[in-house]
Amino acid sequence: MVEDILNIKIDEYFDELVKNLQEFIKIPSVLDEEKTDESFPFGPKIDEALRWILKKGEELGLKTKNVDGYAGYVEIGNGPEMVGILGHIDVVPAGADWSVDPFEGQIKEGKLYGRGSVDDKGPIMAVLYALKAIEDSRMPVSKRARLIIGTDEETGARCIKHYLEKEEPPVCGFSPDAEFPIIHAEKGILRFELTKSFDEGPRPGANLKRIRGGTRVNVVPDYAEALIADVTLKELVSKIEEKELESKLTIEETPEGIVVKAKGISAHASYPGDGENAIQILLNFLTLIDFGGKEAKTFIDAVAGKLKMESDGKTLGISCSDEISGALTINLGVADFNEKRGSLKFDIRYPVTGDGNDIIANLKKAFDDLGAEFLINQHKMPLYVDPDTEFIKKLQNVYKKMTGDEPKLLSIGGGTYCRYVKNTVSFGPVFPGQKELAHQKDEYIVLEDLRKIVKIYVQAIYELIK
Ligand SMILES: [Zn+2]
Missing domain, CATH: 3.40.630.10 (Zn peptidases)
Structure with missing residues (x-):
């Protein structure tokens, strides 16, 4: 034979x-x-x-x-x-x-x-x-x-x-x-970045000095932190307690301001449901704070409002799925903000019958009013x-x-x-x-x-x- x-x-x-x-x-x-x-x-x-x-x-x-x-x-x-x-x-x-x-x-x-x-x-x-x-x-x-x-x-x-x-x-x-x-x-892989410049300088109210979270766009970040000046420990603690976020957020006083640390669970970006996104936890929390600089605040509020704690892009208006490959996933993998500029990097995996260009068009629409730059870093067809x-x-x-x-x-x-x-x-x-x-x-x-x-x-x- x-x-x-x-x-x-x-x-x-x-x-x-x-x-x-x-x-x-x-x-x-x-x-x-x-x-x-x-x-x-x-x-x-x-x-x-x-x-x-x-x-x-x-x-x-x-x-x-x-x-x-x-x-x-x-x-x-x-x-x-x-x-x-x-x-x-x-x-x-x-x-x-x-x-x-x-x-x-x-x-x-x-x-x-x-x-x-x-x-x-x-x-x-x-x-x-x-x-x-x-x-x-x-x-x-x-x-x-x-x-x-x-x-x-x-x-x-x-x-x-x-x-x-x-x-x-x-x-x-x-x-x-x-x-x-x-x-x-x-699945199709789509990686994009939102970047916004702020030219605000110190303002009355809390001042956001930086946000850092994640190292790679294809990993669900298990840690993120924000440094905030001109805010009291008491104010932050009461907001954490009010939202019952004690298990996910901790705060630390430093000479430069207060560091808010978010803890999540790491996972591969293609299975975001297995993890918990620390950047999303942090951004959602930051929407509760009355920052003096409105441009950074608008950016954070809009992204957090459209992403919530979701990983299926539902509120963003891009969720879809098929029988062969399952649902679209979105992961906010990297956040990097200083006083002048903020950038967020995302990784999307979309179903094999999905249309990547449609998804891009919907994303652009969703983020249209932000005044942020929208950049596709990678698009691999399914x-x-x-x-x-x-x-x-x-x-x-x-x-x-x-x-x-x-x-x-x-x-x-x-x-x-x-x-x-x-x-x-x-x-x-x-x-x-x-x-x-x-x-x-x-x-x-x-x-x-x-x-x-x-x-x-x-x-x-x-x-x-x-
Ligand atoms: Zn190989």
């Missing part, structure tokens, strides 16, 4: 695959913007990793191409149509507190440790050997399979954008850079591949056959590589229920899982190109 032929090949190659993955992890392919030039746009280590993997492809007898140092590919098969598998060789920095060297590729108790082991060097190696096994088997195929190797997934996906400008797009495909079974829907599409059915069949598990289609709020390439879905490498190790300390891949992953990929690729 075809499956057996391919599985036997994978078992033959598995030790070599693991050894190569260890070598691959030793190249710390982290973005280095300080050392870029025309031939290596993302720094020397990423370039080294790209050259290294393409050379491996060549050594295995496969066709390869370096796409201007931005991307590369390894290809097998023949025919006019090409199926793409999208992986990346850049890794996020190691971070602290590892129990092993993150760039050593050490194996302990059946686990291969190292930055990139699961995100995404392990899966790249899995696909490379899957291609090799199909090529070796000499089974007839009617399409080409191309491992498209990105080098900037973690930062801006400039690699895949460059690839699509210069090279052939796949007719369909998958990315081994998220989880099993299959992610076929990803991804949606119809469940009845033939290649999805094929991936589902392979997954079911290889694991015995139900090949469910998932919808997520986060963003993967697939969003940039039409007709592609995420397919592995993390199995349902497994701990998320990407970007964590002590990232590892269980070797027996890796073997299973290669076997799933080899069958899937063969099914897609036969």
Whole structure:
């Protein structure tokens, strides 16, 4: 049987695959913007990793191409149509507190440790050997399979954008850079910023000196604070008590004024319901204070009034939802005010059937009367591949056959590589229920899982190109 032929090949190659993955992890392919030039746009280590993997492809007898140092590919098969598998060789920095060297590729108790082991060097190696096994088997195929190797997934996906400008797009495909079974829907991501300048100077009444909260727009902030001068402790305490906010707000007297500290619960911006937004708590509280400077006050009151403590954008007039991907979410991730200028950064995830431009128009309308600058920082369109599409059915069949598990289609709020390439879905490498190790300390891949992953990929690729 075809499956057996391919599985036997994978078992033959598995030790070599693991050894190569260890070598691959030793190249710390982290973005280095300080050392870029025309031939290596993302720094020397990423370039080294790209050259290294393409050379491996060549050594295995496969066709390869370096796409201007931005991307590369390894290809097998023949025919006019090409199926793409999208992986990346850049890794996020190691971070602290590892129990092993993150760039050593050490194996302990059946686990291969190292930055990139699961995100995404392990899966790249899995696909490379899957291609090799199909090529070796000499089974007839009617399409080409191309491992498209990105080098900037973690930062801006400039690699895949460059690839699509210069090279052939796949007719369909998958990315081994998220989880099993299959992610076929990803919400649209919209990030925007409201900025307002105030030129008020000290006025009679309370004076807002600063607001600080949050560090990243895609995280629900668990802390925010405001420094207020010319206000009494007693006044603030009575307002906190009146609104029963004692568990969420604390105050501290300093020489510059009184600091109001809001405590929330952190969560990912795509699941704001799991958290509690400290900036929203703080802004809503600040609406109770009679600030002397009216421009800052109008700004705070309007935003707090339209956001309330909601994370669905209902009062803002942008709430919507669909059956495939659920409801729109909005997160006020970062606040930064001084006496002259205030800025608020937001992250919206909207349903796959939603219209991003409509949402932008509604936001502009909602904030129209503020006199604030409205700036779109990022807009990523949603991804949606119809469940009845033939290649999805094929991936589902392979997954079911290889694991015995139900090949469910998932919808997520986060963003993967697939969003940039039409007709592609995420397919592995993390199995349902497994701990998320990407970007964590002590990232590892269980070797027996890796073997299973290669076997799933080899069958899937063969099914897609036969
Ligand atoms: Zn990744």
